[in-house]
Amino acid sequence: xxxxxxxxxxxxxxxxxxxxxxxxxxxxxxxxxxxxxxxxxxxxxxxxxxxxxxxxxxxxxxxxxxxxxxxxxxxxxxxxxxxxxxxxxxxxxxxxxxxxxxxxxxxxxxxxxxxxxxxxxxxxxxxxxxxxxxxxxxxxxxxxxxxxxxxxxxxxxxxxxxxxxxxxxxxxxx
Numbered sequence: 001x002x003x004x005x006x007x008x009x010x011x012x013x014x015x016x017x018x019x020x021x022x023x024x025x026x027x028x029x030x031x032x033x034x035x036x037x038x039x040x041x042x043x044x045x046x047x048x049x050x051x052x053x054x055x056x057x058x059x060x061x062x063x064x065x066x067x068x069x070x071x072x073x074x075x076x077x078x079x080x081x082x083x084x085x086x087x088x089x090x091x092x093x094x095x096x097x098x099x100x101x102x103x104x105x106x107x108x109x110x111x112x113x114x115x116x117x118x119x120x121x122x123x124x125x126x127x128x129x130x131x132x133x134x135x136x137x138x139x140x141x142x143x144x145x146x147x148x149x150x151x152x153x154x155x156x157x158x159x160x161x162x163x164x165x166x167x168x169x170x171x172x173x174x
Contacts, residue, residue, distance in 0.1 A: 011084040034061030098123045104174040112157040115170045120150050122166035
C-alpha cells in the first residue's frame with residue numbers, strides 16, 4: 001500500500017457524512033425491521049402483561065439492519081466520492097496489523113534489518129497522515145519524535161529508505 005496525499009477538508013466532510021448516515025440508517029432500519037418482524041411473527045400484547053417475548057424479533061431486525069448497512073458500504077466503497085474514506089479505513093487496518101508485530105519489528109530495526117526499517121518508516125509516516133486527517137494533535141509530537149529517531153537509525157545504518165518500498169507481505173517475516 002502506498003501513502004497517498006488526501007484532501008483533509010473533503011475527507012472530513014465525506015467521513016462525517018458516512019458516519020452520520022450509517023448511524024441514522026442503522027437506527028431507522030433496526031426499528032423498521034424489528035417492527036415488521038413483530039408485526040408478522042410476534043406475539044400480540046396481552047392485557048396486564050408487560051413483556052411479549054419479542055426480544056428475539058427485535059434483535060433479528062437489528063441484525064438485518066446491520067447486514068443491510070454492510071451491503072451498502074460494500075457497494076459504496078467503490079465510488080470515487082468515498083475513495084478517501086475507504087483508503088484511510090484500509091490504512092488504519094494495516095496500521096493495526098503492524099502494531100500487533102511492532103515489538104518484534106522494532107527489535108529487528110535495532111539490528112539494522114532493512115525490512116524492519118522500511119516497515120517502521122511506513123508505519124510512522126502513515127500514523128502522521130492519519131493523525132493529521134483526524135486532527136489528532138496530541139500524539140503528533142510523539143510520532144514526529146519516533147520518525148526523527150528512526151531517521152537517525154536509518155542514517156547510522158547507511159540505508160536510504162523509501163516508504164513506497166513497503167508491502168504488507170514484509171510483515172510475514174516478523
